[in-house]
Amino acid sequence: MRIKSEDGTKEMRAVWFEDGIVKLIDQRQLPANFEIFEAKTTEEVAYAIKEMVVRGAPAIGITAAYGMAQASLQGRNVDEAFEILRNTRPTAHDLFYALRSMMDAINSGEDPVKKAEEYANDIIGRCEKIGEYGEKLIKDGYRILTHCNAGALAVGDWGTATAPIRKAHRNGKKIFVWVDETRPRLQGARLTAWEMVQEGIEHAIIADNAAGYFMRKGEIDMVIVGADRITSNGDVANKIGTYEKAVVAKENGIPFYVAAPISTFDFSLENGDQIPIEERREEEVLFCRECRIAPQESHARNPAFDVTPAKYITGIITEKGVFKPEEIWKLKS
Numbered sequence: 524m525r526i527k528s529e530d531g532t533k534e535m536r537a538v539w540f541e542d543g544i545v546k547l548i549d550q551r552q553l554p555a556n557f558e559i560f561e562a563k564t565t566e567e568v569a570y571a572i573k574e575m576v577v578r579g580a581p582a583i584g585i586t587a588a589y590g591m592a593q594a595s596l597q598g599r600n601v602d603e604a605f606e607i608l609r610n611t612r613p614t615a616h617d618l619f620y621a622l623r624s625m626m627d628a629i630n631s632g633e634d635p636v637k638k639a640e641e642y643a644n645d646i647i648g649r650c651e652k653i654g655e656y657g658e659k660l661i662k663d664g665y666r667i668l669t670h671c672n673a674g675a676l677a678v679g680d681w682g683t684a685t686a687p688i689r690k691a692h693r694n695g696k697k698i699f700v701w702v703d704e705t706r707p708r709l710q711g712a713r714l715t716a717w718e719m720v721q722e723g724i725e726h727a728i729i730a731d732n733a734a735g736y737f738m739r740k741g742e743i744d745m746v747i748v749g750a751d752r753i754t755s756n757g758d759v760a761n762k763i764g765t766y767e768k769a770v771v772a773k774e775n776g777i778p779f780y781v782a783a784p785i786s787t788f789d790f791s792l793e794n795g796d797q798i799p800i801e802e803r804r805e806e807e808v809l810f811c812r813e814c815r816i817a818p819q820e821s822h823a824r825n826p827a828f829d830v831t832p833a834k835y836i837t838g839i840i841t842e843k844g845v846f847k848p849e850e851i852w853k854l855k856s
């Protein structure tokens with residue numbers, strides 16, 4: 524269930540650690556080019572996270588875990604590495620969860636490389652479980668909408684929102700996936716569509732503002748998205764545009780599911796208003812790839828995430844089962 528290399532001969536994860544180097548499929552380049560980015564220092568790992576060479580909450584966490592292992596292997600001050608990596612992207616909870624796990628392990632004398640590898644395997648294993656629980660919600664013939672990329676590239680393997688989709692497809696259910704293009708970085712059109720092609724899953728890319736049209740026409744049976752942070756009351760931060768999909772889904776009586784491992788849950792926050800929302804460079808909106816699409820005089824705003832209130836969410840698919848937002852307190856350890 525890994526990602527296939529460009530020539531289809533090798534299977535790989537979105538991120539791995541080899542010879543002291545953090546290696547990443549450069550997600551900025553897909554699907555046009557398949558290139559591996561090599562991060563040899565903490566600063567380069569931080570750059571890869573910040574500039575979205577790697578993106579998606581669980582994959583960001585795994586990259587940070589390898590970054591900590593690398594820093595420790597290089598004899599670098601791990602507190603300093605922790606700070607550098609912590610200040611890359613503010614919304615995805617997995618980043619902080621991974622950094623804390625690594626610091627605890629390092630402080631208690633565990634082998635950091637082994638720990639980072641265990642961390643990656645654990646998160647990917649959790650996502651496979653999400654696939655098993657989520658698959659049961661998908662009926663034969665379902666047409667499923669997803670937003671952004673919550674696939675293998677966003678985790679390392681399997682994905683969160685795409686794990687149930689992949690399992691359903693593998694189990695022989697006939698499914699169809701509506702892929703939101705996901706402006707401004709086009710994670711849907713570039714990355715989710717690329718993964719659907721790799722898996723041979725029937726799909727169509729739609730403009731971000733087209734989902735409501737298809738919902739009203741009765742052409743969407745369910746929505747599954749990933750999450751960057753989930754708070755105690757079941758509010759969910761995810762890629763900008765998720766909120767409006769959830770509201771329109773509820774209006775049309777379409778079930779709206781969020782898929783995420785427990786590493787994405789932040790029980791220290793009561794509700795979604797407390798989640799720090801990353802605001803990225805205006806150029807991401809003013810340009811489409813290298814081409815400026817807006818007048819030279821215009822400015823833009825670019826929040827990378829929004830918060831979907833719990834009341835719009837039918838269920839949260841985790842490695843421990845499917846929970847209503849008001850039930851997630853049961854997952855608090």
Ligand SMILES: CSC[C@@H](O)[C@@H](O)C(=O)COP(=O)(O)O
Pocket residue numbers: 578579580581615670671672673674677678682683684710748749750751761762763827
């Ligand atoms: C399994 S990934 C879940 C989320 O991280 C994903 O839906 C998302 O919003 C990614 O945002 P990105 O800005 O591409 O890192």
